[in-house]
Amino acid sequence: VNIQVRLRLNRYNLDGEPHIRADTEKCRACLHRACLAACPARCYLPHPENGVAFHYEHCLECGTCFLICDHGALKWHYPSGGCGVSYRFA
Ligand code: SF4
Numbered sequence: 001v002n003i004q005v006r007l008r009l010n011r012y013n014l015d016g017e018p019h020i021r022a023d024t025e026k027c028r029a030c031l032h033r034a035c036l037a038a039c040p041a042r043c044y045l046p047h048p049e050n051g052v053a054f055h056y057e058h059c060l061e062c063g064t065c066f067l068i069c070d071h072g073a074l075k076w077h078y079p080s081g082g083c084g085v086s087y088r089f090a
Contacts, residue, residue, distance in 0.1 A: 015083035026073035027051040
């Protein structure tokens, strides 16, 4: 079973607020934008004005983006209790 099929098994209970916030000024200044390649859920997409667009809805809460961002552009915390990802396994 490939990774896309496995990711579709997960369930998400969305929090009202994004649990990750990106500082667009710092993202614009970043040249490598490692988050685009590092996020396993592809929550980060290129954005022509802000450098990066972030969509938290399918976040796996792995913390990779927070660790890999060397510009300190991310504010990261876990979603509220009962919200966020519930992993399902095939
Ligand atoms: Fe992607 Fe993991 Fe960051 Fe969520 S915590 S946005 S899944 S890299």
